Amino acid sequence: MADQSGPGRFLKNFVVRPGGPQPTSRESVEKVARTRGTTVTRSVCPYCGVGCGQLIHTREGKIVEIEGDPESPINRGTLCPKGAATFQYVVNPLRQTHALYRRPFGDRWETVSLDWAMGQIARRIKDTRDATFVERLPDGQVVNHCTSIASLGGATLEVEENYLIKKLLNGGLGILSIENQARI
Numbered sequence: 001m002a003d004q005s006g007p008g009r010f011l012k013n014f015v016v017r018p019g020g021p022q023p024t025s026r027e028s029v030e031k032v033a034r035t036r037g038t039t040v041t042r043s044v045c046p047y048c049g050v051g052c053g054q055l056i057h058t059r060e061g062k063i064v065e066i067e068g069d070p071e072s073p074i075n076r077g078t079l080c081p082k083g084a085a086t087f088q089y090v091v092n093p094l095r096q097t098h099a100l101y102r103r104p105f106g107d108r109w110e111t112v113s114l115d116w117a118m119g120q121i122a123r124r125i126k127d128t129r130d131a132t133f134v135e136r137l138p139d140g141q142v143v144n145h146c147t148s149i150a151s152l153g154g155a156t157l158e159v160e161e162n163y164l165i166k167k168l169l170n171g172g173l174g175i176l177s178i179e180n181q182a183r184i
């Protein structure tokens with residue numbers, strides 16, 4: 001039976017290799033990359049027009065890691081902080097899954113149904129646009145614009161979402177002030 005005390009106990013955690021024990025614990029030797037054995041799907045970062053390549057690692061249908069694609073000629077395995085955090089956006093227990101509403105002069109958020117929230121947004125946009133839409137300037141020039149509503153996008157809006165926002169708000173409703181925190 002192996003000596004479990006003194007030097008014997010200490011050395012049992014070391015791996016014997018040609019040339020003698022190495023200063024590496026068995027636990028370290030047996031560790032593998034968390035992406036070992038995953039299914040890899042090649043994709044493109046959704047967040048901006050640079051189009052960095054990403055590798056989506058899944059195990060049993062669940063995403064376990066998202067990293068830069070070393071074979072992409074765009075980013076060669078690198079990702080900016082936003083792209084590198086894609087996994088946290090997708091898999092995150094803190095992610096909000098309900099619409100929240102704070103009433104005028106309210107001091108707390110209330111959970112509301114998505115239908116109610118969407119109805120409120122649509123109602124307020126329509127009322128504001130109806131009240132302030134300008135078809136022509138005083139000199140007769142046609143402008144068809146609405147300068148009383150603005151849109152400020154966030155970094156996690158995807159390319160497709162930004163396209164739809166621009167198409168609906170600008171082309172559809174005549175809103176001019178459309179901005180996004182991420183500009184590339």
Ligand code: SF4
Nearest residue numbers: 045048051052080083
């Ligand atoms: S957000 Fe960052 S990682 Fe994503 S495509 Fe743009 S530059 Fe690349």
